[in-house]
Amino acid sequence: MLNLRWISFFMAVFLWVACGNNNVPDAKVSEKDSAGAAEVQLLGEVKHIVFFGNSLTAGYGLDPSQAFPALIQQRIDSLKLPYLAVNDGLSGETSAGGNTRVEWILKQPVEIFVLELGANDGLRGIPLDETVRNLQSIIDKVKAAYPTAKIVLAGMQVPPNMGKAYSDRFRSLYGELAEKNKAALVPFLLEGVGGIPELNQGDGIHPTAEGHLILAENVWKVLKELL
Template identity: 60%
Template sequence: MLKILLISGFTGMLAFAGCKDKPAAKDTTGPASSKTTEATAPAAPDSAKHIVFFGNSLTAGYGLDPSEAFPAVIQEKIDSLKLPYKVVNAGLSGETTAGGKGRIDWLLQQPLDVFVLELGGNDGLRGIPVSETGKNLQDIIDRVKAKYPQAKILLAGMQVPPNMGSKYAGEFRAVFRSLADKNKLPLVPFLLEGVGGIPELNQPDGIHPTARGHKIVAENVWEMLKVML
């Protein structure tokens, strides 16, 4: 298990390591699956619009029932408000931005009205150059825009712990704001705000949020997403 330095001011960001593989190349995010699954929710009418959550183990809800992952929690909010949207959970454990770029064209074969992009965490903890992460995320954004020009896109920001080096951590955090500004996209500043580094909100591995943690993550995302629907 990755040992994270808990430094004052960074406690709220550290457990974002949930999207990283173990250093020895063993994937702590769980077995990968190439199958895109819809978050568990009541059947939506055929006329419903589609919200696709595209991310890694955080989106996939690793270690939990699919109905407990934050995309499914958001579907519950949507249903309670009787909004005509259907959530599709396209989270894949262990996914990097390069991996996401490799599968985005396949994913875009299905209907899409709102696209929530949650990738980058695995890049950060592997020390992948921030410029490469930024280029991959931009490429994904460009492909979504090209296939669905009218689609709305929400970007989820991530952070790396300070033991990755303050320079790298700062550049990594900034790349999400830069992409949001460049593409005029709404941004969730930090997906795991209020969850990272809090033991009772994470599973025994200290990495992946519990069902309770996912409810908080859902609130973080919903704060920005509800304005778009």
């Protein structure tokens, strides 16, 4: 049963609906990230981790250096691993939009592809079969362009306003896609953050800088095994 904290969180999510604006650049690599990549180039060719998602990946309301992809880059740099984290998050992105946009994104090298999309579909009540088709199409396009690329799926959840059957099915689709595609799975990206007021911005949805530290940890637990 949902506790009061989660009910408050889901209500905030429902009111937001579209998750922000659409003015976030397609790819954001900070000067610090570039410097880290230049350093690891001394050890060999830099490999690319592409974070492809919506406002959660983009770091809505924050400086890009505070979003979880940049925080993961800091960990990579501290370990002197030859990887560059590329933030291709776009606020408001749906799975359909991502399916269209990904072909442009795949013009850059990809060794690891972290897919964080679908939440905006759920908030809009888009039929789940459509969401699954779009996410599968994105995965297929990545595999076609880079057959050896590793895929990571970032799982999400949606409020129960569409009905329990819808929210349950939504939650399970990420695990099903991960199993089908032999992809790594982050069970719930917002674990430890969603529904906690002090870890979210005023909208009650988008994590603060402190919240993104936890998101980075949630992703790192899975990602580190692929590096």
